[in-house]
Amino acid sequence: MTGILYGTGVGPGDPELMTLKAVRLVKENEVIALPGADPKATVAYQIALQAVPELAEKTLVAVDMPMTHNKEEMNRKHDAAAALVEEYLKKGQNVVFLTLGDPTIYSTYVYVQKRVAAHGYPTELVSGITSFCAAAARTNTPLVEWDEQLHVLPAVHRLENRLEAPGNYVLMKSGRKMSQVKEILAASGKEVVMVENCGMESEHVYRSVEEIPDDAGYYSLIIAKEPHGGL
Amino acid sequence: MTGILYGTGVGPGDPELMTLKAVRLVKENEVIALPGADPKATVAYQIALQAVPELAEKTLVAVDMPMTHNKEEMNRKHDAAAALVEEYLKKGQNVVFLTLGDPTIYSTYVYVQKRVAAHGYPTELVSGITSFCAAAARTNTPLVEWDEQLHVLPAVHRLENRLEAPGNYVLMKSGRKMSQVKEILAASGKEVVMVENCGMESEHVYRSVEEIPDDAGYYSLIIAKEPHGGL
Numbered sequence: 303m304t305g306i307l308y309g310t311g312v313g314p315g316d317p318e319l320m321t322l323k324a325v326r327l328v329k330e331n332e333v334i335a336l337p338g339a340d341p342k343a344t345v346a347y348q349i350a351l352q353a354v355p356e357l358a359e360k361t362l363v364a365v366d367m368p369m370t371h372n373k374e375e376m377n378r379k380h381d382a383a384a385a386l387v388e389e390y391l392k393k394g395q396n397v398v399f400l401t402l403g404d405p406t407i408y409s410t411y412v413y414v415q416k417r418v419a420a421h422g423y424p425t426e427l428v429s430g431i432t433s434f435c436a437a438a439a440r441t442n443t444p445l446v447e448w449d450e451q452l453h454v455l456p457a458v459h460r461l462e463n464r465l466e467a468p469g470n471y472v473l474m475k476s477g478r479k480m481s482q483v484k485e486i487l488a489a490s491g492k493e494v495v496m497v498e499n500c501g502m503e504s505e506h507v508y509r510s511v512e513e514i515p516d517d518a519g520y521y522s523l524i525i526a527k528e529p530h531g532g533l
Numbered sequence: 534m535t536g537i538l539y540g541t542g543v544g545p546g547d548p549e550l551m552t553l554k555a556v557r558l559v560k561e562n563e564v565i566a567l568p569g570a571d572p573k574a575t576v577a578y579q580i581a582l583q584a585v586p587e588l589a590e591k592t593l594v595a596v597d598m599p600m601t602h603n604k605e606e607m608n609r610k611h612d613a614a615a616a617l618v619e620e621y622l623k624k625g626q627n628v629v630f631l632t633l634g635d636p637t638i639y640s641t642y643v644y645v646q647k648r649v650a651a652h653g654y655p656t657e658l659v660s661g662i663t664s665f666c667a668a669a670a671r672t673n674t675p676l677v678e679w680d681e682q683l684h685v686l687p688a689v690h691r692l693e694n695r696l697e698a699p700g701n702y703v704l705m706k707s708g709r710k711m712s713q714v715k716e717i718l719a720a721s722g723k724e725v726v727m728v729e730n731c732g733m734e735s736e737h738v739y740r741s742v743e744e745i746p747d748d749a750g751y752y753s754l755i756i757a758k759e760p761h762g763g764l
Contacts, residue, residue, distance in 0.1 A: 313552070319660055322556065322584060323549035353553060404662075406669035406676040407683070419673075427670035429550055431635075431660045438637035439658035442650075445637040449706075451692075452638070452685035454677070461682075467698055475680075 305333075305396040307387060307418050309405040311430015315345075315501025317352035319431045327398045327428065328354045333390045335363040335399040337410060346400040363387070363397065367410050384417035391423045404430040408456060408474065434472040437497035437523045441507060445525065446470055459483055465490040465526065473524040481516045483524070492526035536564075536627040538618060538649050540636040542661015546576075546732025548583035550662045558629045558659065559585045564621045566594040566630040568641060577631040594618070594628065598641050615648035622654045635661040639687060639705065665703040668728035668754045672738060676756065677701055690714055696721040696757060704755040712747045714755070723757035 308327050313319035328334060328350060334357065338344040341362035351357045365383045370376050390397050401411040405427050419425045434454065438445040446452045451469030458464060458473050459482040465471055471492070476483040487494050488511050496508040499521050508514045514524075539558050544550035559565060559581055565588065569575040572593035582588045596614045601607050621628050632642040636658050650656045665685065669676040677683045682700030689695060689704050690713040696702055702723070707714040718725050719742050727739040730752050739745045745755075 313660075316554070318554035318557065319552050321544070321550050321552055321662065323547070325553065326549065404666045404670075406666055406674070408677055408679070409675065412675045412678060415673075425673065427673055429544075429662045429666045429670045431552065431662065432666060435635045435637055435660045435663060439635075439660045442646075442656065442658055443637070444640065444643045446639055446685070446687075447643060448639070449687045449691070451687070452683075453698075454683035454685075456677075456680045456682070460680070467684075 303394055304423055305391040305394050307391060307415060307423060307425045308396065308398045308428055309409070309411045309415050309425065310398050310400055310428040311404040312346050312349045312400050312402065313431035313501075314403050314433040314436040315349060315499065315505075316436070317349050319436060319501065320350065320353045321428070321430065323428050324350070324430065325354055328357055328360070328400075331396045331398045332361055333363060333395050333397045334360045335365050335387060335397050337365050337367060337401060339364055339366040346402050350400055363390070365399070365414065367413070380413040380417060383414045384421070387414060387418055388421060388423065391418070401430070404432045407432050433474070433500060433521075433523050434525070437500045438525060440497050440500055440505070441495050441525065445472070450528070458486060465492065468528070470528060471526040473526065476524060477518050477520045477522050480514065480518050484511050484514055484516070487511045487524070487526055490526060491529070493529050494524060494526050496522055496524045498522045534625055535654055536622040536625050538622060538646060538654060538656045539627065539629045539659055540640070540642045540646050540656065541629050541631055541659040542635040543577050543580045543631050543633065544662035544732075545634050545664040545667040546580060546730065547667070548580050550667060550732065551581065551584045552659070552661065554659050555581070555661065556585050559588055559591070559631075562627045562629045563592055564594060564626050564628045565591045566596050566618060566628050568596050568598060568632060570595055570597040577633050581631055594621070596630070596645065598644070611644040611648060614645045615652070618645060618649055619652060619654065622649070632661070635663045638663050664705070664731055664752075664754050665756070668731045669756060671728050671731055671736070672726050672756065676703070681759070689717060696723065699759070701759060702757040704757065707755060708749050708751045708753050711745065711749050715742050715745055715747070718742045718755070718757055721757060722760070724760050725755060725757050727753055727755045729753045
């Protein structure tokens with residue numbers, strides 16, 4: 303019998319935001335995959351280790367898939383990652399692949415899962431707390447109420463539709479083009495808050511467009527809401 | 534010293550999707566508020582009880598806020614709910630208010646929190662797994678990849694913009710107008726999947742618009758994605 307590949311979200315940073323299921327899977331299984339060349343240096347490892355100290359004694363598999371815009375190279379990396387994971391699965395060992403946040407939201411893990419599943423191995427996704435839910439909680443305000451729409455936009459500076467639809471927005475992956483993004487936000491008239499490194503020690507909250515630095519980090523997340531009187 | 538009000542998500546249904554923090558808060562505190570006239574009959578209680586059996590011995594506070602379109606009546610209900618919670622806070626007791634899914638996503642809890650906070654009591658939001666992340670995990674596919682946009686729309690049949698923006702959609706609160714919603718979905722050309730009662734015993738997954746019954750339940754969640762070849 304082959305093993306199962308579990309794509310497991312560890313949440314956004316606070317180890318206490320791991321789910322009981324993620325904790326159990328790490329405890330019960332021997333092989334833990336982590337997205338990076340040095341498993342112990344990954345953010346996912348650092349988060350999970352605090353919740354499950356037993357992680358330090360596990361077999362760690364480094365799944366290195368650095369971001370690239372060269373599609374061929376990327377495909378090669380994902381193929382190699384799948385092959386690496388399958389070495390354990392074919393021996394009957396489960397692999398718990400830890401990933402930041404939730405594995406269904408912009409996770410590179412799914413490229414590995416697609417390949418592994420196509421090769422006939424069983425796979426399962428285990429939900430984690432998303433960065434945008436955690437950021438909203440951190441600012442102590444709801445993301446959406448009543449019939450408000452929620453739009454999650456990566457790299458908003460490249461989009462045509464930008465912030466035109468009614469509703470509240472989450473902007474992700476904006477770090478590298480922050481001055482452009484700030485212009486879009488200022489023009490939108492929305493209430494803006496940005497959370498940098500949510501749930502980590504280096505966390506910082508900015509409460510207006512003006513406060514946001516042009517060189518904000520990669521893990522910055524912006525919430526832009528329609529201004530309205532509270533109930 | 535007054536107590537703290539913790540708005541705490543218990544996730545979508547599977548007790549193992551509760552976070553360590555939610556479990557700890559229930560264990561450590563005596564007063565647990567639940568959204569309903571009969572606390573033990575609420576879905577949030579049923580979920581949390583399976584993860585934290587100690588819940589059965591706690592002081593349960595029934596916070597009854599039935600849905601109504603009469604704004605005055607609703608405000609009265611929310612005022613009464615806040616007053617009820619504050620009776621414990623002013624005695625120095627924390628109140629852990631359990632809510633389905635995540636407290637920042639369409640949760641009626643926040644109307645209580647706004648009032649309690651306005652009266653000067655400390656409040657905190659504790660993230661939970663959202664129903665749409667859990668539904669995507671259940672179907673074993675990502676919600677969004679790369680630069681795809683994610684749009685979460687409640688009551689899509691009442692909206693003007695519907696499914697016109699590029700990206701993937703989550704449709705919530707569609708149960709009562711399902712035949713209309715099915716027409717919108719069929720016209721969109723998107724790949725559609727619906728998960729009813731995700732993570733509960735009565736869970737059911739529908740893999741196309743045609744399969745979806747016109748009388749689907751309130752906890753039905755639809756994912757409508759742009760068709761594209763997998764990587």
